[in-house]
Amino acid sequence: MLKLYQIERPEHADLSRIEPSDLLRSFTFSSNLATQDISGDNSTSSTVASVIQQLHGSPAQRTIIVVAVQEEHHTSIYPTGELGLEMLPCTDHPVPGSEENTLGYPVGYLEIDVPLQSNLSSIACDIILDAELQPLPAEQPSDEARECIRFLLESLPSLAEQLSRPIIQLWKLMPAEPTPYSLFLESVIHDQDFIQGLDEIQGYVPAQDYPIAIPEGFESLTYYDHTPPHDIVDSLLSLFNQAAYDIPVGTLSRKPRPWTRERLEQTAETTRRRGNQVVSTVLVHQGKAIAFSEASRRADASLSVAEQSFTLVLREYRGKNLGTLIKTLCITEALRRWPHIKRIYTEMATYNAAMQTVNNQLGFTRVASIRAWEKKLA
Structure with missing residues (x-):
């Protein structure tokens, strides 16, 4: 069974006083891997430190990370946040009772940017498979990967409503030449009634x-x-x-x-x-x-x-x-x-x-x- 959680916002962004959680490290690794598989360049990778800064936010924007977890049995022990989801720690400090409560394993993530100084009716999102589920360029996505992508896309409208943002913009880095996974993504995004509004070329000088x-x-x-x-x-x-x-x-x-x-x-x-x-x-x-x-x-x-x-x-x-x-x-x-x-x-x-x-x-x-x-x- 898939279940959504939100990763908590850190109280500060001083990494010398924060030990990031394994979940936050998994998100960072998965996001970097997805980018590197497309660009072939690891020099643009992010670090956990920059992710923590994004989560902490700024006057211009705050970032929310939602994780889809595959779990069998779970007792609610985490506090509920603004999205109506249980909040998982962004640090490795355990929550009382969590030792006996197996969370399961992450399968995918939503990275949601909430602009605070313009475009106040919209959110900008990216959808990322966990590294364990990301297919190689020539591979078809697995059934579990397909289920995760559909689940995350179907969840976006309710999350946007919780944030009082009636417009969802979904941004994806895509390979220059189509792959089985990119073709699947475009198809399922279209099936969820998203309309493509912009196509950009990325590269370098x-x-x-x-x-x-x-x-x-x-x-x-x-x-x-x-x-x-x-x-x-x-x-x-x-x-x-x-x-x-x-x-x-x-x-x-x-x-x-x-x-x-x-x-x-x-x-x-x-x-x-x-x-x-x-x-x-x-x-x-x-x-x-x-x-x-x-x-x-x-x-x-x-x-x-x-x-x-x-x-x-x-x-x-x-x-x-x-x-x-x-x-x-x-x-x-x-x-x-x-x-x-x-x-x-x-x-x-x-x-x-x-x-x-x-x-x-x-x-x-x-x-x-x-x-x-x-x-x-x-």
């Missing part, structure tokens, strides 16, 4: 120096860790607000909320607290931020990789090759701060021809696809 020529009348500046110079903050916030509407999301629902100085300060504080690093490059014209590109590295990331968040040019400045310019400036500054990086991962919508042109000029290599489906609850 090499981290190297590119020829750069800044047009007369423009200047570039770089700042670190979400702390821009005060004199461009207002125009930068306007650029971010435009990005919230212009970044391609296909037919997925979105309800952005305005960027403010407080929100920017909260983002900087989260970056500092987690030990992450960010390089942001801005193109300025007549004292105003008109183009932006950003790269980041998690504190626990491989030295060889960074990640691109977004690149945007103000609408009235487009068509002048400024997208390529600002991205190459960002890569140059990223290399200056992180001289060991070799690749910068990025993704772009399949219909975003302008960004595909920019990335292809920089030697983009495709690795995988990212697909997103949406389901609106009645």
Whole structure:
């Protein structure tokens, strides 16, 4: 019998004072394995420390992990959480009475991101098989794996209702070429009345120096860790607000909320607290931020990789090759701060021809696809 549990939120994110539970380690390993099987690259793997930080949350988002457990007999001894599920410890500290109560074994997980500053009607989810059930690329998924995926998908609407979020967005990293498992996933997601809204290409550009020529009348500046110079903050916030509407999301629902100085300060504080690093490059014209590109590295990331968040040019400045310019400036500054990086991962919508042109000029290599489906609850 399959049963859902929620992993508790840690009181803090100081790993020196936390011994993660075996269940949390299993989730982290399973998530990394699923990604590596598709990308063939373990340099983008997460650690338990970063998962704990996600569970602890930030002003922008909190993450909930739900686990499906295969069990025969179980007596309820755990407290019930906001989803109406029993809460399992995220640490190895035992719950009184748990020694005599065999929980069973995990078969799959839901990773649910709950945005707190925009898109307040939706949740963003990923569905992950436990490592023991993940098929090899050429293998058909087992009956137990199929049962788990269906069970988790069928459970999502009730969990979204508990969170008062009527829109479910399901995001999956998919192989560039279909596999038996990816075909099964797409079929069963469709059967649960999810509608595909976005298809993205994921890959990387090499981290190297590119020829750069800044047009007369423009200047570039770089700042670190979400702390821009005060004199461009207002125009930068306007650029971010435009990005919230212009970044391609296909037919997925979105309800952005305005960027403010407080929100920017909260983002900087989260970056500092987690030990992450960010390089942001801005193109300025007549004292105003008109183009932006950003790269980041998690504190626990491989030295060889960074990640691109977004690149945007103000609408009235487009068509002048400024997208390529600002991205190459960002890569140059990223290399200056992180001289060991070799690749910068990025993704772009399949219909975003302008960004595909920019990335292809920089030697983009495709690795995988990212697909997103949406389901609106009645």
